[in-house]
Amino acid sequence: MTPTIKDVAKKANVSIATVSRILNNQQGYSLKTKERVIEAIKDLGYQPNAIARGLINKRTQTLGILFPDVSSMFSSDILKGIEEIAHTKGHSVVVCHTDSSKKRMTKYLQVLNEKRVDGIIFTSEVITEDYYKIIEEMDVPVVLLATQSYRFPLPYVKVDDKHAAYSAVSYLIEKGHRNIGMISGPIEDEIAGRPRVEGYKQALEEHGITFDEKKLVITSGFYYETGTGMLSRLLKQDESITAVFAASDELAVSAMSNAFEMGIHVPNELSIIGYDNLKISQMAIPPLTTLAQPLYEMGKLGAELLLDMLETGKAVESRIVPHHIVERKTVKAYE
Incomplete structure (x- = not known):
């Protein structure tokens, strides 16, 4: 028969209330009493929840995951990979939605500390000094996912954003396009914003094409809503553009919607390539050609x-994962 908290109390010769206080890390008992209760838990094999297990093996079998936006397709693909590995290894995950807010990030780091998570996966945002101080105090392993830090020694898993953007723009150039515009994410975003713009510029330069500021528009985010009207703005700045590189699939699909409103046929009159290879790229009409980063695999690798x-208590090496072009129906060779 499965042992109960009553059995633990009886074996340790304490009250049920005392066992409960010890399991919940509350006060009101001596160190000797705590040791006696933990010994009773071991002997009986009583494991009511992660707290009790943590008292015995110093682990809660729980990982904390921090996302700026848990509702995005980007986050869901990563989370699926994380959860697959965590579940296989007997761990559960606590997912926190920070909304890119410093206040919420700080609060959630404190919550994860209180829940005594065994480790943290930090995604898609910049590690600040304040965040790093809290992480250091928690004294748990951390892996960065789809982000990195030059300042702080934390291992990361990500695509080389500059190189990936370079590949996307080079693909358009190989298709014969020379007048290539870009719909960018926030330029102040040093993780995905600025590097993708730099990759765009480098691809132009190395193929003998002069960068023109009129061929670049900068949005406030990588989401569909932040891309609203950006294609029309871009084409007003330079109507000679024949192809557009969008810094995310959501921005690309937003541009396709804008093109439809303007009576512009994609790809016969305008080619568009996205970035991410989210499910939305397959569902778009026509299906979106895009630069794929392996989000599901990145989640799995980050969790591993x-x-x-x-398990080892040792540091691991950071990983740059490969990217590739997924050809669909939104890019046409320019003749």
Whole structure:
């Protein structure tokens, strides 16, 4: 028969209330009493929840995951990969939606500390000094996913954003396009914004094409809504554009919607390539050609590295994962 908290109390010769206080890390008992209760838990094999297990093996079998936007397709693909590995290794995950807010990020880091998570996967945002101080105090392994830090020594898993953007623009050039515009994410975003613009510019330069500021528009985010009207703005700045590189699939699909409103046929009159290879790229009409980063695989690899650090207590090497072009129906050779 499965042991109960009553059995633990009886074996340790304490009250049920005392066992409960110890399991919930509350006060009101001596160290000797706590040791006696933990010994009773071990002997009986009583494991009511992660807290009790953590008292015995110093682990809660729980990982904390921090996302700026849990509702996005980008986050869901990564989370599926994380959860697959975590579940296989007997861990659960606590997902936190920070909304790119410093206040919420700080709060959630404190919550994860209180819940005594074994490790943290930090995604898509910049690690600030304040965040790093809290992480250091928590003294748990951390893996960065789809982000990195030059300042702080934390392992990361990500695509080389500059190189990936370079590949997307080079693909358009190989298709014969020379007048290539870009719909960018926030330029102040040093993780995905600025590097993708730099990759765009470098591809132009190395193919003998002069960069023109009129061929670049900058949005406030990588989402569909932030791309609203950006294609029409771009074409007003330079009507000679024959192809557009959008810094995310959502921005690309927003541009396709804008093109439809303007009576512009994609790809016969305008080619568009996105970035990410989200499910929305397959569902778009026509299906979106895009630069794919392996989000699901990145989630799996990030979780594997974090669990390796937990098991071995040793640091792991950062990983740059490969990207590739997924050809669909929104890019046409320019003749």
